[in-house]
Amino acid sequence: MSTLLEVNNLTKSFRTGYRWMIPQYHRVLGPISFKLEEQQTMSVVGNTGSGKSTLAKILVGAEQRTSGQIILEGEQLEVKNHTQRCRAIRMIFQDANTSLNPRMRIGNLLEEPLKFATDMNKKDREAEVYNKLRQVGLLPEHAHFYPHMTSGGQKQRIAVARALMLDPHIIVADEALSVLDMSVRSQVINLLLKLQQEMGLSYIFVSHNINVVRHISDKVMVLDQGEVVEFGHAEQVFNAPKNDYTRKLLYTLGH
Amino acid sequence: MPLLDIRNLSIEFDSPHGRIRAVDRVNLSINPGEILGLVGESGSGKSLVAKAIMGILNDRWHVSADRLRYNGVDLLSLSAKERRKLMGREIAMVFQEPKSSLDPNDTVGHQLHESLPTDECKVSFFQQKKWRNERIRGLLHQVGIRDHERVMKSYPHELSEGVCQKVMIAMTIAYKPRLLIADEPTTVIEAGAQAQIFKLFRKLNQLNEVSILLITHDLEHVESWTESITVMYCGQTVESGLTKHIFKQPFHPYTMALLQSMPHFDEMLGHKSQLTTLSGCVPSLQHLPIGCRLGPRCPRAQRKCVQVPQMQKSRGHYFSCHFPLIDDEEPS
Numbered sequence: 001m002s003t004l005l006e007v008n009n010l011t012k013s014f015r016t017g018y019r020w021m022i023p024q025y026h027r028v029l030g031p032i033s034f035k036l037e038e039q040q041t042m043s044v045v046g047n048t049g050s051g052k053s054t055l056a057k058i059l060v061g062a063e064q065r066t067s068g069q070i071i072l073e074g075e076q077l078e079v080k081n082h083t084q085r086c087r088a089i090r091m092i093f094q095d096a097n098t099s100l101n102p103r104m105r106i107g108n109l110l111e112e113p114l115k116f117a118t119d120m121n122k123k124d125r126e127a128e129v130y131n132k133l134r135q136v137g138l139l140p141e142h143a144h145f146y147p148h149m150t151s152g153g154q155k156q157r158i159a160v161a162r163a164l165m166l167d168p169h170i171i172v173a174d175e176a177l178s179v180l181d182m183s184v185r186s187q188v189i190n191l192l193l194k195l196q197q198e199m200g201l202s203y204i205f206v207s208h209n210i211n212v213v214r215h216i217s218d219k220v221m222v223l224d225q226g227e228v229v230e231f232g233h234a235e236q237v238f239n240a241p242k243n244d245y246t247r248k249l250l251y252t253l254g255h
Numbered sequence: 256m257p258l259l260d261i262r263n264l265s266i267e268f269d270s271p272h273g274r275i276r277a278v279d280r281v282n283l284s285i286n287p288g289e290i291l292g293l294v295g296e297s298g299s300g301k302s303l304v305a306k307a308i309m310g311i312l313n314d315r316w317h318v319s320a321d322r323l324r325y326n327g328v329d330l331l332s333l334s335a336k337e338r339r340k341l342m343g344r345e346i347a348m349v350f351q352e353p354k355s356s357l358d359p360n361d362t363v364g365h366q367l368h369e370s371l372p373t374d375e376c377k378v379s380f381f382q383q384k385k386w387r388n389e390r391i392r393g394l395l396h397q398v399g400i401r402d403h404e405r406v407m408k409s410y411p412h413e414l415s416e417g418v419c420q421k422v423m424i425a426m427t428i429a430y431k432p433r434l435l436i437a438d439e440p441t442t443v444i445e446a447g448a449q450a451q452i453f454k455l456f457r458k459l460n461q462l463n464e465v466s467i468l469l470i471t472h473d474l475e476h477v478e479s480w481t482e483s484i485t486v487m488y489c490g491q492t493v494e495s496g497l498t499k500h501i502f503k504q505p506f507h508p509y510t511m512a513l514l515q516s517m518p519h520f521d522e523m524l525g526h527k528s529q530l531t532t533l534s535g536c537v538p539s540l541q542h543l544p545i546g547c548r549l550g551p552r553c554p555r556a557q558r559k560c561v562q563v564p565q566m567q568k569s570r571g572h573y574f575s576c577h578f579p580l581i582d583d584e585e586p587s
Binding site for chain 2: 041047048151152153154181182183184185186187189190193194196208211212214215216252
């Protein structure tokens with residue numbers, strides 16, 4: 001297996017103000033280094049304010065890093081190069097109900113990334129949309145629906161389809177499963193696992209449902225106040241946590 | 256005698272397609288000092304049941320029941336005034352999103368002031384403020400907020416969701432209710448604080464003998480915090496019984512599917528293997544199937560399922576299914 005994503009000494013700081021005209025910074029994340037291999041799933045767990053959402057946002061390029069490197073397949077990802085980034089790494093958002101534009105048909109919603117990032121003609125784009133809809137277990141007819149006409153589980157499937165649109169290598173899911181109902185959640189988990197096997201995707205999961213994390217992930221990273229407390233194989237971390245913080249977290253999250 | 260006794264509660268509303276029955280003959284009973292979990296997916300009508308108990312449904316909804324008794328008093332025959340009196344004093348409700356239920360224009364301390372009972376204050380007018388402040392401090396300590404000074408001075412947006420929820424609980428227990436209805440108290444709260452809220456409920460239950468109706472959409476939450484649960488699907492009661500019995504041997508295919516759909520690690524389940532799940536999704540209210548509403552999604556459904564199954568009882572464990580998951584041989 002080859003290394004797909006390599007992150008070296010990634011940090012993020014926010015400016016908190018000035019003291020004697022000198023800007024003051026507060027570091028919320030890092031330094032973080034990890035490697036992710038093809039067809040692997042990495043999960044990020046931690047309490048609120050531990051910087052797990054910030055990490056996800058930096059990886060997809062929704063936020064800018066302060067320092068560090070992100071290397072994807074031997075190629076360095078620039079801070080501001082969005083076309084390069086959005087093809088390789090895409091994101092599933094927390095709440096599909098609010099992240100889909102209610103005034104656009106699902107077909108147009110899914111077509112949008114193709115319009116911006118590729119030079120396909122209209123016919124090809126349409127074919128691609130139908131193809132992706134079929135892949136996530138919906139029908140091509142759903143392209144003519146508006147988001148409110150579908151159910152919660154279908155909406156999350158559409159969100160997955162949108163993430164798949166540019167054939168990415170990595171999908172970042174920020175709490176994508178926590179708002180779903182029980183029976184729908186297992187359907188979406190099954191879908192994600194199936195897509196991983198078929199397309200060789202890698203996932204980065206941000207979640208606090210320990211049982212789900214344990215089921216789907218190969219590697220687990222535990223964050224506390226922006227720093228990596230523990231990083232290793234999932235079974236190892238859950239069965240024999242080395243760090244006190246990890247133990248406490250596993251206990252409070254009901255394990 | 257049960258504290259709350261509900262038999263065949265139906266809640267209907269008029270739509271352009273005729274009258275739709277959103278909640279169909281639900282039975283519930285809560286004994287004094289019991290924690291009952293009401294579990295169901297979104298759209299299963301569990302919040303409607305809670306609102307019907309409180310009497311805060313608006314006029315579009317038609318509530319009918321064979322029996323809706325609180326402590327021997329029939330709630331449906333009470334006048335609005337009598338009911339309102341009962342509502343704040345004896346039955347209290349904790350709502351889903353604490354931040355949107357608190358007044359954003361007012362400090363938390365002042366809102367707690369307003370929620371204190373007026374007739375309990377026995378001191379003279381000049382000492383009232385001191386008495387109230389002490390009372391509020393006591394309430395906040397009771398729900399596990401230690402820095403009461405800061406919390407009382409701050410506005411709801413300055414506090415985290417977990418603390419807001421604790422403040423809401425402090426407000427509800429000011430009147431020392433006998434029944435507390437918690438409508439999805441932990442859905443918007445971060446995972447670490449969820450356990451705290453549940454622990455707080457259990458503490459209230461044990462120390463003050465408050466009965467709690469815990470409404471949630473996640474079966475995982477209720478397993479360790481409730482004594483008995485009722486599972487609802489699309490407005491119908493599917494199964495009810497003691498928590499440990501249901502988790503050990505569910506009789507209804509729906510409960511079984513829910514239990515199997517969450518990955519457990521005491522069972523042998525292959526890493527990254529596909530989970531068992533029900534096909535399809537929850538039907539909308541306009542397109543409810545006839546008979547057993549699980550019918551089209553149920554793996555065991557047969558022709559008989561177009562009739563609504565009767566509630567059956569087996570060893571203190573109620574279920575409504577024509578083809579329950581019971582082994583054919585009689586247990587010895």
